[in-house]
Amino acid sequence: MISKENIKTNILLTILLTIAMPIILGKFLHSYFHMVIISIPLHSAIEASGGVIAIVIAMIFYIKYSKNLVITHFNYSTIALLAMGIIDIFHASVMPGKMFVWLHSTAVFFGGIFFMSVWLKEIHVSKKVYSLIPIIFIIFPILFSLLSIYFSHLVPDMLNADKTFSTTANVLNIIGGLGFFIASLKFVLNYIKTQNTDEILFAGHTMLFGIAGVLFVSSVVWDMQWWLWHVLRLSAYIIAFYFLYSEYRNEIKEVEQTNEDLEMANEKIVEFLDIVDKNVITSTTDLEGNILSVSQAFCDISGYSKDELIGMNHNIVRHPDQSIKIYNVLWKTINSGKVWNGELLNRKKDGSGYWVAATVTPQFDSDGTLHCFTAVRQDITDKKNIEILSITDSLTNLYNRRYFNTTIEKEISRAKRDGKYLGFLMMDIDHFKLYNDTYGHQKGDIVLQEIGKVLTEYTQRASDFSFRLGGEEFGILFSGLNESDSLEFAQNVLKAIEDLKIEHKRNTASKYVTASAGLIIRKNEILLNCEETYLLADKLLYKAKEKGRNRVELI
Structure with missing residues (x-):
């Protein structure tokens, strides 16, 4: 932030260099150097250079800020430079004389008048209006210059007999010069308010034009003071050009810095994407489930290579033990444009399974049309294994009593809600203690495992x-079968156990291992709670044992 003292210093330096010094130098040249340097080519080069610089600055500046569609005080300045530059070029192209001075004086006049527009408020305009403004200020000075040359006989006298400038010429330059000074005041005030260097730069720019207009009055064609204000005008153009250069230099630095930042960001993104590719299980499929892309992490966990996966349907990793119902819900959800979240059991290339927590997100194009699905997964195999261990009997791989207690409550509620039958078959191996005593506990464990498979x-x-459920006690929870079908189902289970043909010499019901069972079938309002269901099934089980074993007892 610039201090107030520095602001004052900069303003005073600008006034000193652009007003005070030129005046002192002009007086000095007028008083002590009475030389006359006649050089039409040099004059034309100075004026034409200034005019070209003005036009280039105006057009570049106008194009640069075209996307904003706001007419600022800098836009007004470029309009003035554009008109003045074009007339100056015509001025440089004519021979010394009335038209020569007329075109210069009107260039100063219009330049000063147009520069005073910097006091106007900023306005937002349409793209059409923004494009039209510079066209108008190109056509106007061209037409004015051409008409002035064509109707030169109507142009007032601009030179006196003694080579001094006429009153008309002086008035035009003084008015133009005052216009520049008025414009410079706006830039000075803006500088005080914003501390923007561009403002004080343009203040000096307009002050040089203004003092050039004032020095015109006391000069004579080709004298040293006359050359002085030409140099001052060229300096003003060069200042404007430097302003443009500094603007672009800053922008180039910003672009370079942005490019460096983008390069660094791109490197980080590449590193991040590499980390994601290696550690996050992702895939993209078309609307039919055909794989379009997969991450390396997907390949690592599934055992497939990218070449083996891309183009294949996603069911290549579907595990046969995963319920088809969950996939039906998944497809219904994502085809409706919604995100699906859930857990899936997938299959590796070697046939083994792994669990993932998946989020499948529909992807839409710019028209809002669904065109593919992206899935992000997290490997939860260890978590699921722990969960499975907590609800699974390690010897038989059947669910344990803990899982029974939570499942039966859910199934009772579901059966009531759906109006379906719910069956519970409770079984106990006949004379299992005697079996262990006869064949040993190791053989007994094998019996439990074989029954578990059945x-x-x-x-x-x-x-x-x-x-x-504990020891030699087993249970089956099932739904959707009426009483007769349920009884047939239970009898088939007991028959399958006996059909294992595992010898049991001390079994009173058969020479093979058998089981007795109690069966409960309930529907709707007559469904019992968990505890009542268990106790009733237990009573029926013992009733089956009392009636000879290897049978099902049903209420």
């Missing part, structure tokens, strides 16, 4: 559950 085979539906 129960697993008979509970393949998503609504069926098999449990080891």
